[in-house]
Amino acid sequence: MTTESHSAAEIPARLNLVREEIRLACEGADRPADAVELVAVSKTVPAAAIEDAIEAGQCVFGENRVQEAHAKWPALKELHAGIELHLIGPLQTNKVKDAVALFDVIQTVDRPKLARALAEEMERTGKRPGCFVQVNTGEEPQKAGVAPDDVAEFVELCRETFNLPIMGLMCIPPFDEEPAMHFALLAKLADELGLSDLSMGMSGDFETAIAFGATYVRVGTAIFGERVLLE
Numbered sequence: 001m002t003t004e005s006h007s008a009a010e011i012p013a014r015l016n017l018v019r020e021e022i023r024l025a026c027e028g029a030d031r032p033a034d035a036v037e038l039v040a041v042s043k044t045v046p047a048a049a050i051e052d053a054i055e056a057g058q059c060v061f062g063e064n065r066v067q068e069a070h071a072k073w074p075a076l077k078e079l080h081a082g083i084e085l086h087l088i089g090p091l092q093t094n095k096v097k098d099a100v101a102l103f104d105v106i107q108t109v110d111r112p113k114l115a116r117a118l119a120e121e122m123e124r125t126g127k128r129p130g131c132f133v134q135v136n137t138g139e140e141p142q143k144a145g146v147a148p149d150d151v152a153e154f155v156e157l158c159r160e161t162f163n164l165p166i167m168g169l170m171c172i173p174p175f176d177e178e179p180a181m182h183f184a185l186l187a188k189l190a191d192e193l194g195l196s197d198l199s200m201g202m203s204g205d206f207e208t209a210i211a212f213g214a215t216y217v218r219v220g221t222a223i224f225g226e227r228v229l230l231e
């Protein structure tokens with residue numbers, strides 16, 4: 001797992017550019033500049049490069065694998081106060097314990113078995129990371145997430161039965177489709193359910209996502225450079 005990351009000097013510059021693009025997108029959408037939180041996606045990025053981003057003032061990060069995050073982040077969190085770590089990849093129930101211990105936000109809640117396991121671990125430990133329900137807006141068979149038609153029922157289960165701290169909805173649109181319709185669908189679903197947070201938009205489309213109401217954008221490549229291994 002390696003990343004052809006930008007040189008140390010480049011990461012702060014890239015980060016500032018992304019921040020400026022977020023600011024402009026907020027302005028264009030008539031939204032306040034602080035309406036959108038940047039989640040810097042540091043999967044495959046070595047700790048040294050992550051530290052460059054932290055030193056440039058970034059404190060919210062996303063990882064997609066529990067095991068990789070577990071190898072990198074306890075030490076980084078120890079060194080740097082105020083880090084907020086998001087899990088943005090699939091979560092197996094046998095990793096729930098590690099995930100609840102390490103992550104501050106879990107964006108990929110997508111099935112009753114996982115919701116139950118998270119509820120039990122939160123009950124056991126008293127640690128309650130914020131949760132997003134992942135929605136498979138493109139209804140792609142190979143992709144994780146709840147089908148749009150099932151979101152209302154699943155969110156109710158998470159809230160009522162499991163008392164999970166559901167913040168909002170998250171989606172990863174299909175590669176080969178216009179993301180705008182997916183962002184619009186996610187925003188509509190969240191609105192119907194009275195959920196205020198929307199995690200949507202990546203390096204290629206975060207400006208569009210902001211126009212559709214994203215409150216969290218997940219940006220990796222534009223900050224850290226191309227990943228060598230495809231996810």
Ligand SMILES: *Cc1c(COP(=O)(O)O)cnc(C)c1O
Binds near residue numbers: 041204221
């Ligand atoms: C890798 C990843 C991202 C970041 O993608 P970039 O195109 O590198 O910005 C965002 N969200 C999820 C779920 C990811 O796995």
